[in-house]
Amino acid sequence: MADYMLEEKDNFIVIGLGTELTSHYTDFAGLSKEKADFWQVVNEDGRLDTLKDIAANDYIFAVNETVNNKMMHYAGVMADADSAPEGARIIQFPKGQYLVIKGEEKSSDELNNKLSAIAFGEVLTEAENFAYVGGPNTTVETGRKNGLVTGKMWIPVVEK
Structure with missing residues (x-):
């Protein structure tokens, strides 16, 4: 199984600008392009x-995040709800346990795709003690190192 951690996080807010994803949820190439x-x-x-x-x-x-039965994707930042610009969504992440997977890639897109594939294609399908039951999940770009984009995937999970 891929390398991961379970980490306790306080609730936090991401202010995001979004788009609806229209590709089928199993169409990885289509979703990645969108x-x-x-x-x-x-x-x-x-x-x-x-x-x-x-x-x-x-x-x-x-x-x-799924909102009103639509797959949504947001570009966002951690901020106070009061600072949200018009048209932005206030995305609430709950306090609790999170699956955390670290990585680095040549670009933000490659990092997002890699971490999503590891999380949903490996870790969550093989996990015996915890499960993802929905809610927002996120890839967090944390910086750059040696010409690579570094980051983590944070997915809220519950014990099985």
């Missing part, structure tokens, strides 16, 4: 920079 296209747009149009201005830290969040 997410990459979305990130290109929010980087180019300055909306991600607007979020960075209200951020509590330097972390960038790529959040996946």
